[in-house]
Amino acid sequence: MAVAAAMTGTDQAKIAALPDTRGMPSRVVIPNAHVVNYGHPILTDIRLAGATPIQVGDPAACEIAELDAALAHPETACLLLVSSRLTQGPRVDFDAAVSVAHRRGIPVIIEGAAHDIRLDELLDTGADLVLVSAHKYLAAPPAGLMIGRADYVAACRAQERGIGRGMKASKEALCGVLAALEERASSHRDTWRDEQACKVAWFLDQMQAVPGLTASEWPDPSQAPFSRVVLQLDSPEHATALTQALASGRPAIRVMEHALAHGQIVLELVPLDNSELHLVASRIADALRPD
Numbered sequence: 001m002a003v004a005a006a007m008t009g010t011d012q013a014k015i016a017a018l019p020d021t022r023g024m025p026s027r028v029v030i031p032n033a034h035v036v037n038y039g040h041p042i043l044t045d046i047r048l049a050g051a052t053p054i055q056v057g058d059p060a061a062c063e064i065a066e067l068d069a070a071l072a073h074p075e076t077a078c079l080l081l082v083s084s085r086l087t088q089g090p091r092v093d094f095d096a097a098v099s100v101a102h103r104r105g106i107p108v109i110i111e112g113a114a115h116d117i118r119l120d121e122l123l124d125t126g127a128d129l130v131l132v133s134a135h136k137y138l139a140a141p142p143a144g145l146m147i148g149r150a151d152y153v154a155a156c157r158a159q160e161r162g163i164g165r166g167m168k169a170s171k172e173a174l175c176g177v178l179a180a181l182e183e184r185a186s187s188h189r190d191t192w193r194d195e196q197a198c199k200v201a202w203f204l205d206q207m208q209a210v211p212g213l214t215a216s217e218w219p220d221p222s223q224a225p226f227s228r229v230v231l232q233l234d235s236p237e238h239a240t241a242l243t244q245a246l247a248s249g250r251p252a253i254r255v256m257e258h259a260l261a262h263g264q265i266v267l268e269l270v271p272l273d274n275s276e277l278h279l280v281a282s283r284i285a286d287a288l289r290p291d
Contacts, residue, residue: 001164002109002129002146003028004049005155006078008162015162019050025077026051029070031062033089034082042082042111049163051077059088067092068100076106083122084113085222094125102126107152115224117189119147128152134173137270140180141173189225196226199269199277203229206281212238212288218266229267230259231284239263245287246280253280 007024008014014024028046032055036042046053056062056070071079079101081094098108107128114136115122122130129148134140146156160168169177200217207215207229214232233239239260246253256266269277 001049001156001159001167002131002152003046003051003078003080004159004163005129005152006107006109007049007051008158009151009155010158012158012161015158018163019048021050025075027054027073027076028052028078028080029054029056029067029076030080030082031055031067031092032057033059033062034080034087034092036082036084036086038086038113042080046080061089062092064093064096064100067097068104071101071104071106076104078128079106079108080111081108081127082111082113083115083118083222084111085220085224087222091222094122094127098126107149115222116145116184117192118224121223123148129156134177134180138177138180138184139271141170141176143169143173143177145177193225196270199272200227200229203267203269203277203281207231207284210285210288211290213284226270228256229269231265231267233263233265236261236263239265242284242287246283249283251279253283 004015004018006028007021007026008018028051030042030046030053034042035055043053054070056066067079070076079097081092081097094110101108108126110122110125110127110130112119112122112130112132114133116132116136116138119130119132127148129146129152132145132147134143134145146153156164204215204217207213212233216230216232218228218230220226220228233242243255243257243260243265246255256268259266267280272280
């Protein structure tokens with residue numbers, strides 16, 4: 001919807017024409033390292049609006065000069081940046097990227113995914129629109145939030161008469177999102193961050209006595225204000241066996257499996273309360289205790 005808004009503005013004829021983009025700027029510039037997969041590639045989302053993704057740089061790096069050169073094309077609709085742990089390579093300087101886009105009069109979308117806790121920081125880059133999930137750390141029903149420049153938000157809302165109609169959130173989701181936003185507004189970010197740090201510290205302490213693994217802290221690579229716990233086992237096979245043992249128990253415990261090939265299990269403790277932390281720690285210890 002954000003990409004569609006960059007191409008059509010609030011022009012009802014253009015909105016009705018999508019995904020036919022004839023007569024509209026339709027190039028969406030995105031760093032190659034930001035082509036993430038959330039279950040499907042983000043390129044699919046760009047193409048659903050009728051736009052053409054233009055990948056810049058390579059997974060190892062994307063220079064601001066490369067972005068600037070790609071943005072110079074007259075058919076460019078917007079620059080899309082992604083703030084996620086799934087991006088690759090060195091972090092793209094968002095402030096500089098937004099600046100070069102704006103010098104050319106091109107709007108910038110930041111796909112913030114789970115980074116609602118960093119919303120102010122992402123908006124401070126000067127981006128025209130920041131997108132975040134309501135159902136991750138906000139813990140609301142499935143929905144998305146589109147925050148930014150008033151005219152751009154209006155253009156996004158105008159998509160409800162076009163491709164956005166099939167993407168509408170339910171009334172129940174809207175109520176849940178409002179409640180989640182009220183709860184977030186009443187919380188204190190530093191307190192929340194300290195609570196997450198205490199969880200990680202406690203869990204690492206518990207894992208010291210567990211045989212067969214080494215536990216360490218993994219700060220969020222995309223600068224979210226919390227860390228995860230990494231359990232290093234002596235082989236991928238042992239890591240896989242522990243993952244399966246946790247998943248097959250009652251209640252089932254699901255872990256992040258992207259590093260199993262390196263013998264690692266990654267745990268995110270943010271949504272857990274104290275009783276759940278104790279349960280997960282004890283289940284890991286029980287699974288690795290020698291017979």
